[in-house]
Amino acid sequence: MNQLTISAGLAAPMPHQPARPVLSAADLPVAALGLLLAGAIATGHAVVSAPGAALSSLSVLVTGVVLVFSRRQLRADPRARSFTRLALGLAIATILMALAADILLLVAAWIVGGRLMAGLIGHVGDWREARLAARRANLSFAAGDLALVAAALLLAVGAGSSNLAAITAAAPTLDPTMMTAAAVLLVIAAMARCALPPFSAWLMRSLAAPTPVSALLHAGFVNAGGFLLISLAPVLEAAPIARAMLFTVGVVAALFGSAIMLVRVDVKGSLAASTVAQMGFMLLTVGLGAYAAALWHMVAHGVFKAWLFLGSAGTIVPAATSGNNAAKMLAKPWPALVALMTIIAALALMQADRNAAILPLGLAFAAMLAALGVALKGARRGPLGLLVFAAPFLLIGFNIAALALVSAYQANAAIPLIPDYAQFGLLSLLLAGWVWQQGIASGELTLPPALFARLFHAGHPAP
Amino acid sequence: MNIATGNLVAQIPASLADERAALTAQIALAAQTVAPLWPLNSAIAVNPLSGFEDLAFEDAVPQAAALFGARASLSLVQWRQLMNEGRIDYVAMRKAVVDALGGLDEAFASLGPDLNAYNLLVARLTELPADDTPAVRRELSPGLAVLARWLAAFFDRKATLQVPGRERGLYACLSQVLRFDPAMQKLADGTGAAWLAKAPSDPVEMLLLAAQRDGVGPDARLAWLRRLAAALPGWASHLRWREDHAGPEASLGAPASMTELMALVALVEGAVRTGPKAVETPQTDPAALEAALLAHFGLPADATRTWDAKAQAKLRQIAALDDARLGLIFQEAAEASFLSALAPQLEGASARLTAPQSALRPDAQLVFCIDVRSEPMRRALERQGRIETFGYAGFFGLPIALDPACSAPQRNQLPVLLSPAHVVTERPAKGREAEADAVLARQAALLDAQAMLDATKGGATGFATAEAAGPLAAVAMLARTLAPRLTDALHQRLVGARKQVLAPVACNDHDHSAHADGGSAIPLDQRIAYARGMFTLTGLSPETGRLVALVGHGGCTTNNAFAASLDCGACGGHPGGPNARLMASILNDPAVRDGLAQQGVPLPADTWFLAAQHDTTRDAVEIFDRHLVPASHAADLARLEEALERAGQIARKERAARLGRSADDLLTGAAHWAEVRPEWGLSGNAAFVVGPRALTSEIDLGGQAFLHSYDWKKDEDGSALTGIMTAPMIVAQWINCQYLFSTIDNEVFGAGDKTTQNVVGGFGVVQGSGGDLCVGLPRQSLFRDDGVPYHTPRRLAVIIEAPLQRVQDIVLRHDAVGRLVENGWINLIVIDPWKHKAHHWVRGEWTARPC
Numbered sequence A: 001m002n003q004l005t006i007s008a009g010l011a012a013p014m015p016h017q018p019a020r021p022v023l024s025a026a027d028l029p030v031a032a033l034g035l036l037l038a039g040a041i042a043t044g045h046a047v048v049s050a051p052g053a054a055l056s057s058l059s060v061l062v063t064g065v066v067l068v069f070s071r072r073q074l075r076a077d078p079r080a081r082s083f084t085r086l087a088l089g090l091a092i093a094t095i096l097m098a099l100a101a102d103i104l105l106l107v108a109a110w111i112v113g114g115r116l117m118a119g120l121i122g123h124v125g126d127w128r129e130a131r132l133a134a135r136r137a138n139l140s141f142a143a144g145d146l147a148l149v150a151a152a153l154l155l156a157v158g159a160g161s162s163n164l165a166a167i168t169a170a171a172p173t174l175d176p177t178m179m180t181a182a183a184v185l186l187v188i189a190a191m192a193r194c195a196l197p198p199f200s201a202w203l204m205r206s207l208a209a210p211t212p213v214s215a216l217l218h219a220g221f222v223n224a225g226g227f228l229l230i231s232l233a234p235v236l237e238a239a240p241i242a243r244a245m246l247f248t249v250g251v252v253a254a255l256f257g258s259a260i261m262l263v264r265v266d267v268k269g270s271l272a273a274s275t276v277a278q279m280g281f282m283l284l285t286v287g288l289g290a291y292a293a294a295l296w297h298m299v300a301h302g303v304f305k306a307w308l309f310l311g312s313a314g315t316i317v318p319a320a321t322s323g324n325n326a327a328k329m330l331a332k333p334w335p336a337l338v339a340l341m342t343i344i345a346a347l348a349l350m351q352a353d354r355n356a357a358i359l360p361l362g363l364a365f366a367a368m369l370a371a372l373g374v375a376l377k378g379a380r381r382g383p384l385g386l387l388v389f390a391a392p393f394l395l396i397g398f399n400i401a402a403l404a405l406v407s408a409y410q411a412n413a414a415i416p417l418i419p420d421y422a423q424f425g426l427l428s429l430l431l432a433g434w435v436w437q438q439g440i441a442s443g444e445l446t447l448p449p450a451l452f453a454r455l456f457h458a459g460h461p462a463p
Numbered sequence B: 001m002n003i004a005t006g007n008l009v010a011q012i013p014a015s016l017a018d019e020r021a022a023l024t025a026q027i028a029l030a031a032q033t034v035a036p037l038w039p040l041n042s043a044i045a046v047n048p049l050s051g052f053e054d055l056a057f058e059d060a061v062p063q064a065a066a067l068f069g070a071r072a073s074l075s076l077v078q079w080r081q082l083m084n085e086g087r088i089d090y091v092a093m094r095k096a097v098v099d100a101l102g103g104l105d106e107a108f109a110s111l112g113p114d115l116n117a118y119n120l121l122v123a124r125l126t127e128l129p130a131d132d133t134p135a136v137r138r139e140l141s142p143g144l145a146v147l148a149r150w151l152a153a154f155f156d157r158k159a160t161l162q163v164p165g166r167e168r169g170l171y172a173c174l175s176q177v178l179r180f181d182p183a184m185q186k187l188a189d190g191t192g193a194a195w196l197a198k199a200p201s202d203p204v205e206m207l208l209l210a211a212q213r214d215g216v217g218p219d220a221r222l223a224w225l226r227r228l229a230a231a232l233p234g235w236a237s238h239l240r241w242r243e244d245h246a247g248p249e250a251s252l253g254a255p256a257s258m259t260e261l262m263a264l265v266a267l268v269e270g271a272v273r274t275g276p277k278a279v280e281t282p283q284t285d286p287a288a289l290e291a292a293l294l295a296h297f298g299l300p301a302d303a304t305r306t307w308d309a310k311a312q313a314k315l316r317q318i319a320a321l322d323d324a325r326l327g328l329i330f331q332e333a334a335e336a337s338f339l340s341a342l343a344p345q346l347e348g349a350s351a352r353l354t355a356p357q358s359a360l361r362p363d364a365q366l367v368f369c370i371d372v373r374s375e376p377m378r379r380a381l382e383r384q385g386r387i388e389t390f391g392y393a394g395f396f397g398l399p400i401a402l403d404p405a406c407s408a409p410q411r412n413q414l415p416v417l418l419s420p421a422h423v424v425t426e427r428p429a430k431g432r433e434a435e436a437d438a439v440l441a442r443q444a445a446l447l448d449a450q451a452m453l454d455a456t457k458g459g460a461t462g463f464a465t466a467e468a469a470g471p472l473a474a475v476a477m478l479a480r481t482l483a484p485r486l487t488d489a490l491h492q493r494l495v496g497a498r499k500q501v502l503a504p505v506a507c508n509d510h511d512h513s514a515h516a517d518g519g520s521a522i523p524l525d526q527r528i529a530y531a532r533g534m535f536t537l538t539g540l541s542p543e544t545g546r547l548v549a550l551v552g553h554g555g556c557t558t559n560n561a562f563a564a565s566l567d568c569g570a571c572g573g574h575p576g577g578p579n580a581r582l583m584a585s586i587l588n589d590p591a592v593r594d595g596l597a598q599q600g601v602p603l604p605a606d607t608w609f610l611a612a613q614h615d616t617t618r619d620a621v622e623i624f625d626r627h628l629v630p631a632s633h634a635a636d637l638a639r640l641e642e643a644l645e646r647a648g649q650i651a652r653k654e655r656a657a658r659l660g661r662s663a664d665d666l667l668t669g670a671a672h673w674a675e676v677r678p679e680w681g682l683s684g685n686a687a688f689v690v691g692p693r694a695l696t697s698e699i700d701l702g703g704q705a706f707l708h709s710y711d712w713k714k715d716e717d718g719s720a721l722t723g724i725m726t727a728p729m730i731v732a733q734w735i736n737c738q739y740l741f742s743t744i745d746n747e748v749f750g751a752g753d754k755t756t757q758n759v760v761g762g763f764g765v766v767q768g769s770g771g772d773l774c775v776g777l778p779r780q781s782l783f784r785d786d787g788v789p790y791h792t793p794r795r796l797a798v799i800i801e802a803p804l805q806r807v808q809d810i811v812l813r814h815d816a817v818g819r820l821v822e823n824g825w826i827n828l829i830v831i832d833p834w835k836h837k838a839h840h841w842v843r844g845e846w847t848a849r850p851c
Helices: A025-042 A050-073 A080-099 A103-121 A128-159 A164-173 A176-193 A201-208 A211-221 A224-231 A233-237 A240-263 A267-288 A291-310 A324-328 A333-352 A358-377 A382-409 A420-441 A449-458 B011-031 B057-068 B076-084 B090-101 B104-108 B117-127 B142-155 B170-180 B182-187 B190-197 B203-213 B218-229 B233-244 B258-271 B286-296 B301-306 B309-320 B323-353 B374-382 B433-456 B461-482 B484-495 B524-538 B577-588 B590-598 B631-659 B663-671 B719-726 B728-744 B804-813 B815-822
Strands: B110-112 B364-369 B387-392 B400-403 B411-413 B422-428 B502-505 B547-554 B608-615 B620-623 B687-690 B705-708 B757-760 B764-767 B796-801 B826-831 B838-842 B845-848
Touching: A025 A080, A050 A080, A050 A211, A050 A224, A050 A291, A050 A382, A050 B461, A080 A103, A080 A211, A080 A224, A103 A128, A103 A164, A103 A176, A103 A201, A103 A211, A103 A224, A128 A164, A128 A176, A128 A201, A164 A233, A176 A224, A176 A233, A176 A240, A201 A211, A201 A267, A211 A267, A211 A291, A224 A233, A224 A267, A224 A291, A233 A240, A240 A267, A240 A420, A240 A449, A267 A291, A267 A358, A267 B461, A267 B757, A291 A382, A291 B461, A333 A358, A333 A420, A358 A382, A358 A420, A358 B433, A358 B461, A382 B433, A382 B461, A449 B142, A449 B170, A449 B182, B011 B203, B011 B218, B011 B258, B057 B323, B076 B117, B076 B323, B090 B104, B090 B117, B090 B323, B104 B117, B110 B301, B110 B309, B117 B286, B117 B309, B117 B323, B142 B170, B142 B182, B142 B233, B142 B258, B170 B182, B170 B190, B170 B203, B170 B258, B182 B190, B182 B258, B190 B258, B203 B218, B203 B258, B218 B258, B233 B258, B233 B764, B286 B301, B286 B309, B301 B309, B323 B687, B323 B796, B323 B826, B323 B838, B364 B374, B364 B608, B364 B631, B374 B387, B374 B631, B374 B705, B387 B524, B400 B577, B422 B433, B422 B577, B433 B461, B433 B484, B433 B502, B461 B484, B484 B663, B502 B577, B524 B577, B524 B590, B524 B719, B547 B577, B547 B631, B577 B590, B577 B608, B608 B631, B620 B631, B631 B663, B687 B719, B687 B728, B705 B728, B719 B728, B719 B796, B719 B804, B719 B815, B728 B796, B728 B815, B728 B826, B804 B815, B804 B826, B804 B838, B815 B826
Parallel strands: B364 B387, B364 B547, B387 B705, B400 B422, B547 B608, B687 B705, B687 B796, B796 B826
Antiparallel strands: B400 B411, B422 B502, B608 B620, B757 B764, B826 B838, B838 B845
């Protein structure tokens, strides 16, 4: 057979990749961080607490998945090695922070984690947008870091020890003014890390980073704010003003994030806006004193968001289908009905149990009802339809079990921040917002142009 | 406005109307500057420079590059890399350099001692130090960045909250919200704010006003409008698609036109006054280059004093060549390298064709799509027995739209050059109704689950939904990352064999035709005509084998915004299986067979037509409707399947080597959600060969050639060749130009790095948090991991075996073809079937020995 090959036409095969050394000089800082973690554990400077365990397992899970993911995804990226280094360093720093028995070690790991994340956000170094995003992140983190350092110093000086356990034990007995100052500073640090307004811009800009970075960022990095406050819960409880402030910024962020999520038409942007709302919800839950619920939210949302980010490239829709939005949403009487039933259920719960977490339970109930409403609308016969119908029950049931498990290890605040009826009021507010949003989403309501433009502006970083 | 006539009051309205009419005409012209861009769910390759095809290639590219802010060619460093890898051979390079210098005499005339123009130019091309000007990510001015995100919101398909006033049209809607946008207010100074507030409500009025304000005279207006149209080329391209190629339902509730877009750009540019941004083209000083060139040859800078004027001019001329021109020399050399290797082999094969061919009946015949990815598979398959393969446009000549069985919207399964003549519904395949019902039920259940997530993930319920879905997400994430193939298999099992149990129905089964012909989607005479078309266009002999397989194709990838770019372009960016099935069922229909026999295409009674789909990522061929194959053909089918399996392995291994991965890893990549390059797609495409398969069957084309079967002897009036040159050839040229320009400047004509892309509106991608819509192909589809282009920028070589006169008539008669040939957007080579010599069409003349 006279088979010939066109030498000049054929693309040459991949060139031989030179074998790289296993470790290079640039890997040393990561190795040092690892040694530090090992050292901290060996010398008893590490302690396993419920929030610490939750944060570090979340970090290990997500970092593991992301590293395997990015081996393929960043194959053609000349900076792939630098990504791996920073991601590993970030995971180690997060675990170190989560397990630190000493507040100074915690603060150091917190600061290192922030710098590493800023480095990851600026991954595409030759792109102005990425450089701006990294700078913005660095600035916001610096503000949070300053607040945290000041808080740590206040607490260490006040308690006469930098040991976390000593600080939390001494918190109720210390000078209330000092505690209030420290707690407010802690809240500010958490707000910066959780990208709550007015710090949201760094998160909205961080989309200049590759997808795996976003997955790490939204699961395990932003959540550290919740971890910090739960770890130092006694400080927060000693300062009702700070607690109220935390609750307020949480509510604002939850509403703000949900609103800007509506106007983002890009997948990653709406996911980032949703993170702002979710972090607001987590912190407001912390403010309420429902620490177990906040912790479970931190883990579950982190995984959920990482999953959504990693899969964000697969969101091309089949074709222009105008009016299909409405089909996805609940039609008119449904949202109001769901809200009404939830409110009735919450009232019943209030009667039955004086000290229930009405807000999280009420929202879960509303979500379940809404899901069932959708399932009913497309009611299918047969076992499959039944399975779809049962799914919300199963998931909520699993969720309650998980929450009970977390509660076994994490106590809630002794005194609730606000009385039951206030929680009930907040639930009603959120549900009203939800009914409004469903109306908007199904095209029944619109916004006036001026309001829309403002919301749109709030949801996008300045050009 | 012409003020000179202003004192005659009565004339003002008339002159205004004239001016308006003139501007409107110019707007229509300027709108053509950008090419239409299909949404990614049905990605179609288009030439991003299709608005420049009236110009010669070498003039069009620098012009367009300047307008869009792109590079006009790869950098010299990249070209040298390609040359070092052997993709450009020395002889071809030498010829390209000589041609660029105006012939042998000019090139080798002595300028000084041991120095001639040839040496100088070669030194510039390959030896002198050169900057590696990379393709840079485009940055929008702040005003345009704001406009870009509003455009994204306007064109959005799936956001929950829509821009108020969308139904009033693009300009009315956005000019209103821009006024309220705090970002715009902050960017605009006093005059800008007034400009924004007083913007006329009519877009043409706005443009007239802006032209006046910017002092753009009537002569300069077209260029000015073209700049406005090209300010946000991505969104403009999307709009061009909506205007010219999308059905009315695409713009339902949100009408928009290019006029409105240009008016908005003018509005924003008037409001946010930024000085014209200097485009940073690294200008090398020609004098410095002259000196460097002389120094390279060991001559002092003043050596030229002794030269004559002509020699000095030559040196100056060579030093003044820019990267675009130098790049074109490399590109021509790369094209010639390919042709000089291929043409002699084709000439030889053409000569051998006259020898009597074997008259044995083949075991099986397979008709593949002309796609370049069919070639390695066909080559491998033909060596597995007495198997013949053919190339035909992958929609098998059926101009249909498919109405899927589930609630998915209708989709066009035909080249975008045509419009669908029939809507074909998808129904449960005969004999598999129960399975089909089960599959549909599962699909509906999955859709319900998705709808539940969608309805609850936003707003207040979103907090609980995130918690509830978290554990599921953890499992899904681990499964997709650690066991992608297993997960994919489980998913396939869960979803069911949708592709198999649902089939497009032409109503050629007897239960339906009993209802009267009115129930048929495609009338009988049309079905016969489509069936006959396949034989006339490909030259497939009516003495068919016992099995004839029609093989469509589709890619296999997950979590990939560019998935459709791996599917069949001839099927409108969708998998080609449905067309293959429909064509097979038409050809198996006794009524159609009778009709064919009456029209002189009698097919053997024992021929069975089989439909299949080639998975181009995994090189597996899936056969449809196996249960309909008569028992008498079971053994033939088994043999064919065995051959397909073996050929698939060979082809996969060949492609894996080109991807620098193992064949097994290709299978993993097809199912892995992190994969950015499941396959090379049509990268490397360089030629479109029209002729019998025997012409190319002995040549390893390395997946670089579109192959269209054609027999000039059976096409006496040239109508088949006309059909090929006016449709598939044009499509191939679009694809070729998309790959070419996406490689040349991946940031402007391509979609950039996949990992920083962000899906917007459900139909496109932007980079990072927003900006202009990305056009073209992503970086990973064209460049290797080490950053070297895998795709060599080369214009399509169209190689036809047919009488020269016949080809020439077609070129001269059809403007769409003539334009491409005359302006050098393709290289047309015709192999004379009597003398077996290749001829290259160069500026209206046939030149023998093309390379």
